[in-house]
Amino acid sequence: xxxxxxxxxxxxxxxxxxxxxxxxxxxxxxxxxxxxxxxxxxxxxxxxxxxxxxxxxxxxxxxxxxxxxxxxxxxxxxxxxxxxxxxxxxxxxxxxxxxxxxxxxxxxxxxxxxxxxxxxxxxxxxxxxxxxxxxxxxxxxxxxxxxxxxxxxxxxxxxxxxxxxxxxxxxxxxxxxxxxxxxxxxxxxxxxxxxxxxxxxxxx
Ligand SMILES: [Fe+2]
Numbered sequence: 028x029x030x031x032x033x034x035x036x037x038x039x040x041x042x043x044x045x046x047x048x049x050x051x052x053x054x055x056x057x058x059x060x061x062x063x064x065x066x067x068x069x070x071x072x073x074x075x076x077x078x079x080x081x082x083x084x085x086x087x088x089x090x091x092x093x094x095x096x097x098x099x100x101x102x103x104x105x106x107x108x109x110x111x112x113x114x115x116x117x118x119x120x121x122x123x124x125x126x127x128x129x130x131x132x133x134x135x136x137x138x139x140x141x142x143x144x145x146x147x148x149x150x151x152x153x154x155x156x157x158x159x160x161x162x163x164x165x166x167x168x169x170x171x172x173x174x175x176x177x178x179x180x181x182x183x184x185x186x187x188x189x190x191x192x193x194x195x196x197x198x199x200x201x202x203x204x205x206x207x208x209x210x211x212x213x214x215x216x217x218x219x220x221x222x223x224x225x226x227x228x229x230x231x
Contacts, residue, residue, distance in 0.1 A: 048098040051227045052205050054183045054197060057169060059117040061109055061135045072108075072133035072150040082132035084113025084151035087213060089184065091147075091224040093140040093172060100144025101228055104174035108148055109135040110167070115154030124156050140174075146226075155191055165191030165198075170226065177228035184224045187212040 067075055073082040093104040111117050112129035138146045153166045165185055172180040185192055187210050192198055198206055211222040 048094060048096055048227050049208065050096060050229050051180055051182055051208060051225070052201060053181055054209070056171070056181050057183075058121050059109065059111075059119040060169070060171075062119065064135060065133050067133055068137055070136050070138040070146075070148045072110075072136045072148065075131055075133055078131055080131045082112065082151050083129050084132075084154075085220065087150060087152050088219050088221040089148045089150065089168065089211075089224055090145065090221060091226060092144040093146060093174065093226045093228065094144050095177070095228055095230065100140070100142070101174050101177065102140055102142050102144055104140040104144070104146070104172055104177075104226075104228070105137060106140065106146045106226070107135065107137045107171040108150070109169045109171075110150065111153040111156055113151050113154050115156035117156075122156075126154070126156065152186065155189075162194075162196055163191055165189045165195050170224075172226050172228065174228060176231055178231045180226060180228055182226075183209060184222075185210045186222075 065075065073086055093101040093106065095101055112132040112134065114126040114129065116122060116124050116126040116128050118128060118134040132151065136148055138148060140146045153168060155163050155166055157163050166189060168184045170182050170184060185198065192210060198209065211224050213220050213222040
C-alpha cells in the first residue's frame with residue numbers, strides 16, 4: 028500500500044482515546060455518494076492522472092487499520108471514501124452549494140487493506156458546507172467499508188478541534204463516548220499531517 032511505509036501506526040496509537048476494538052458506529056451515507064467515478068480509482072485524491080496541478084487545500088493523510096471486534100486485522104477489505112473539496116463542494120449534481128469545485132481534486136478514492144489490515148489515503152481537508160440556514164456541516168470524510176464475512180460499514184470521520192462538531196446534528200445523534208470514535212486528531216509527523224482512523228467491523 029502506498030502509505031504504509033510513511034509512518035508506523037504504532038506512532039499514533041497514544042492518540043487513541045476510545046476502546047480500540049469497539050465496533051465503529053454507523054452514520055448515514057448522505058446524499059452525495061458519487062453517481063460517476065473518476066478515472067483515477069486509487070488512494071491519492073490530491074492528484075488526477077493526466078493533469079499537472081495538485082488539488083487545493085491542506086494535504087492530509089488518513090490511515091488506520093480495518094479490524095474485527097477481537098482486534099484482529101481484516102486484510103483485503105475494500106475501503107471507499109468520498110468528500111467535499113477544500114471549498115466544501117461535492118462533485119455531485121445534487122449539491123446546490125454555490126462554492127467552487129476544485130477541478131484538480133478526485134473527490135472519491137478507494138484502498139484495499141493490506142495483510143496487516145492497514146489502509147491509507149492522501150487527500151485534502153474538506154471544507155465545511157451549508158445544509159440549510161441553521162446548519163453547517165463540519166469538515167468530514169465519508170467512508171464505506173466492506174469485506175467478506177463482515178457487515179458493511181458506512182460512516183463518517185470528523186476532525187478534532189472543529190467548533191462546528193459541537194453543533195452538528197448528525198454527530199449530536201450519538202452519545203458523547205461514541206462521538207469520540209468518529210473525531211480524529213491530526214498530528215504532524217515528518218512534515219505530513221496524519222490522522223489515525225481505525226475501522227472496526229462486525230461479523231455478519
Ligand atoms: Fe458529507
